[in-house]
Amino acid sequence: MLTANNIIIAVLIMGLVPLFIGAGVCRILRLRKTVSAFYAVGMFSVWALAQLLIVPCIFMQTSFQFACMFYLAVLLICSLAGIAALVFMVMQPEESEDKKKQKGWKKAEVVIIHILMAGVVGFVIYNTAVLQHTDADDATYVVNAVDMLRTDTMFRTMVTGEYTDNMLQFIKYLVAPWSFFGAFAAFFSGIKVTVLFHTVFPQVMILLVTAVYYELGTSFFMKSAVYRPVFVIFAWMFNLFGCASIYSSETFLMMRSWQGKAVVAGIGIPMMILIFIEMYADIEKTELFLLLAVVNCSMCFMSGVGLALSCIMTGSYAVIYSLLFKKPKMLLYFGAALLPNAVYGAFYLSLL
Amino acid sequence: MTADNTFIAGFLESFHSYYGNKAMFMIAVVSCLYLIITTRRERRRLVFPMLFILVAILNPVFYRLTTEHGIYWYWRFLWMFSETIISALAITRLIKAVEGVYLKPVFFTAFCVLIIMCGSYAFRTSAFSKARSLEKLRIGTADICDMILEVDKTPHVVMCYIHASDARQYDGDITLYFDRYSYEVNSPHNTHEGKMCWELEQTSPDYDYVFSTAALDGFNFIVSYGNRPVAPGLAESYGYRNIGGTAGVDIWYNQTVIEAE
Numbered sequence: 001m002l003t004a005n006n007i008i009i010a011v012l013i014m015g016l017v018p019l020f021i022g023a024g025v026c027r028i029l030r031l032r033k034t035v036s037a038f039y040a041v042g043m044f045s046v047w048a049l050a051q052l053l054i055v056p057c058i059f060m061q062t063s064f065q066f067a068c069m070f071y072l073a074v075l076l077i078c079s080l081a082g083i084a085a086l087v088f089m090v091m092q093p094e095e096s097e098d099k100k101k102q103k104g105w106k107k108a109e110v111v112i113i114h115i116l117m118a119g120v121v122g123f124v125i126y127n128t129a130v131l132q133h134t135d136a137d138d139a140t141y142v143v144n145a146v147d148m149l150r151t152d153t154m155f156r157t158m159v160t161g162e163y164t165d166n167m168l169q170f171i172k173y174l175v176a177p178w179s180f181f182g183a184f185a186a187f188f189s190g191i192k193v194t195v196l197f198h199t200v201f202p203q204v205m206i207l208l209v210t211a212v213y214y215e216l217g218t219s220f221f222m223k224s225a226v227y228r229p230v231f232v233i234f235a236w237m238f239n240l241f242g243c244a245s246i247y248s249s250e251t252f253l254m255m256r257s258w259q260g261k262a263v264v265a266g267i268g269i270p271m272m273i274l275i276f277i278e279m280y281a282d283i284e285k286t287e288l289f290l291l292l293a294v295v296n297c298s299m300c301f302m303s304g305v306g307l308a309l310s311c312i313m314t315g316s317y318a319v320i321y322s323l324l325f326k327k328p329k330m331l332l333y334f335g336a337a338l339l340p341n342a343v344y345g346a347f348y349l350s351l352l
Numbered sequence: 353m354t355a356d357n358t359f360i361a362g363f364l365e366s367f368h369s370y371y372g373n374k375a376m377f378m379i380a381v382v383s384c385l386y387l388i389i390t391t392r393r394e395r396r397r398l399v400f401p402m403l404f405i406l407v408a409i410l411n412p413v414f415y416r417l418t419t420e421h422g423i424y425w426y427w428r429f430l431w432m433f434s435e436t437i438i439s440a441l442a443i444t445r446l447i448k449a450v451e452g453v454y455l456k457p458v459f460f461t462a463f464c465v466l467i468i469m470c471g472s473y474a475f476r477t478s479a480f481s482k483a484r485s486l487e488k489l490r491i492g493t494a495d496i497c498d499m500i501l502e503v504d505k506t507p508h509v510v511m512c513y514i515h516a517s518d519a520r521q522y523d524g525d526i527t528l529y530f531d532r533y534s535y536e537v538n539s540p541h542n543t544h545e546g547k548m549c550w551e552l553e554q555t556s557p558d559y560d561y562v563f564s565t566a567a568l569d570g571f572n573f574i575v576s577y578g579n580r581p582v583a584p585g586l587a588e589s590y591g592y593r594n595i596g597g598t599a600g601v602d603i604w605y606n607q608t609v610i611e612a613e
Binding site for chain 2: 002127129130131132133134136138139142143146147149150157158159160161162192193194195198199213216217220221224227230231234235237238239240241242243244245247248249250251252254255261264265269270273276277280305309312313316317319320321324
């Protein structure tokens with residue numbers, strides 16, 4: 001059973017902390033100041049921080065509890081900075097370009113279509129809560145997290161439960177320790193790891209991907225607020241009915257959203273597209289390349305496939321944009337944004 | 353068949369198995385065309401890069417490159433071509449372009465119906481079942497583990513394959529003989545774990561091997577399929593006794609087993 005305490009701490013870790021950190025990052029990087037932008041940017045920043053802090057901890061063989069405390073301390077400091085940024089934003093409200101461009105917010109149709117969007121998202125959340133899909137890959141993703149809590153070590157227990165000194169048995173997960181995030185949230189919230197992965201994570205991911213879709217809708221329909229939720233509704237319709245095979249990104253998002261590779265497919269790639277679309281509007285804005293580096297880093301945290309795909313996507317957009325805008329200097333920025341991929345990729349290859 | 357033909361056949365098979373009936377892929381292609389024709393900005397910032405990525409990955413040469421380097425998950429590269437975003441954008445732009453307040457809801461509904469008719473529903477009963485607990489594990493795994501943990505808090509279990517993935521998600525103190533990767537259909541005897549797993553999956557398992565090896569390796573529990581009965585007296589001859597059955601399995605326990613190490 002989940003207690004009120006469990007739920008409050010889980011909401012803090014996976015709801016408010018990303019929101020505060022996102023507010024801080026959005027302010028520093030001069031990004032859109034909306035709740036959905038805060039949450040999307042914040043969650044990816046939280047994962048990027050995990051990648052930066054936890055991979056060294058794993059290799060230094062620190063205890064799991066130490067890694068949790070270290071990570072929590074950094075998250076809290078960043079959250080405090082985010083709260084300060086939020087207070088500053090509230091005290092000195094600035095009318096952003098986006099807001100100036102928004103028209104017709106008070107129209108009834110905008111309210112109705114937003115309610116419809118909430119209904120679609122609510123439908124997905126309800127079904128994800130009351131239905132279950134078992135996936136054999138959890139034998140590693142979830143079990144690795146179970147063992148972190150049980151043994152106070154990271155990636156030292158085989159999926160059968162045997163202890164091993166050979167960390168290279170886990171080579172895939174050493175550079176992409178997604179399981180840590182689940183174990184970390186379970187450690188502080190007191191929620192059983194399996195419950196957290198199978199019941200709590202899917203709800204968080206649905207909200208997160210909705211935030212990313214909403215921001216994409218805002219980028220596509222800057223001047224007409226009514227079409228943003230329409231875009232979100234259709235994006236969800238395609239996810240709901242796009243499960244043409246067990247391999248599609250829609251299937252991964254809908255059926256196993258708690259796994260790192262599913263987050264890459266369903267959330268990471270739309271987030272990258274969002275950044276590239278924003279770049280088109282202002283290609284000189286270097287802050288967007290910083291955000292791209294953060295998202296690339298978090299893609300490395302999610303899965304090895306995230307490392308590869310974010311690398312290819314960044315490279316492809318670098319080629320296209322440098323041709324479109326005829327600015328070779330841009331390749332340098334794209335290259336800098338690929339630094340996390342290069343570092344963790346080289347690290348992975350050195351372990352082979 | 354030449355080597356090149358083999359790669360093309362493999363590539364086409366990957367394409368077909370990824371896109372299923374290809375209805376959604378066709379919607380995405382039509383959406384790309386619509387966006388290319390109607391909008392310069394979306395063409396440049398979304399469609400061209402997506403098509404560039406699609407062309408770069410969706411060809412036999414790239415398929416050959418990846419498979420030759422041991423990447424078995426070629427289809428994951430297709431995740432980068434986000435047909436969801438392209439199609440949703442095209443449809444939303446089309447609705448926006450429709451003149452007339454009353455026509456817009458009609459188009460909205462028509463597109464929803466089109467997606468429903470062309471698509472494959474995610475929450476279908478063949479993929480999802482009603483959740484019985486917050487843990488959302490395979491039906492029966494929790495009952496089996498509870499029965500075992502009631503007897504021993506740190507059991508060593510030879511668990512039949514169907515529950516092997518979920519047992520340690522329920523309780524990490526359980527040690528398993530083999531994991532989900534042990535089942536090798538074509539070469540079952542590569543490892544002890546593979547052999548044990550393979551035997552339990554047979555319609556007539558070699559229980560002599562199963563019980564003797566489990567006892568020798570210090571595994572005090574064996575979970576076998578209930579519809580594959582053990583010959584009377586065989587389990588007892590290796591020190592195991594039946595402590596009950598649930599969810600279609602029989603649970604065998606050996607109190608005297610000593611860990612091999």
